[in-house]
Amino acid sequence: QVQLVESGGGLVQAGGSLRLSCAASGRTFSSYPMGWFRQAPRKEREFVAAISWSGDMTYYSDSVKGRFTTSRDNAKNTVFLHMNSLKPEDTAVYYCAALDGSSWVKGVYDVHYWGQGTQVTVSS
Numbered sequence: 001q002v003q004l005v006e007s008g009g010g011l012v013q014a015g016g017s018l019r020l021s022c023a024a025s026g027r028t029f030s031s032y033p034m035g036w037f038r039q040a041p042r043k044e045r046e047f048v049a050a051i052s053w054s055g056d057m058t059y060y061s062d063s064v065k066g067r068f069t070t071s072r073d074n075a076k077n078t079v080f081l082h083m084n085s086l087k088p089e090d091t092a093v094y095y096c097a098a099l100d101g102s103s104w105v106k107g108v109y110d111v112h113y114w115g116q117g118t119q120v121t122v123s124s
Helices: none
Strands: 004-007 010-013 018-024 034-039 046-051 058-060 068-073 078-083 092-099 111-114 118-123
Touching (some): 018 118, 046 078, 058 068
16 A cells, blocks of 8 residues: 655746655555646546656656656655646646556556645646
8 A cells, every 4th residue: 555645736827837746655665656647627637747666767748748857766755746837737736646567568557546636726
């Protein structure tokens, strides 16, 4: 069992930056690839970014590529999402997730555990 707690959300003006953190409980954090997803009002939850077990591989959706960066610190059981050049369309609840490793190697982001989410609001 892994429990995930996000933090760092808030209100920011367009063009600004935020850093989200996701702290994981348990000793098995490093055994999961990790992902970030978001859900805007009246929209389906969508993939944002993912990072491999050791952090040497990262993937991003086209909508955030070049603006967002994900990283992890396995010693601190924490994964981060650095968001730059934020746009109003980035407004959403952001969730971190522990991903299934077997699916990961097939390029599929199946989720084992979800965090509770943190709100990011970007004003124009």
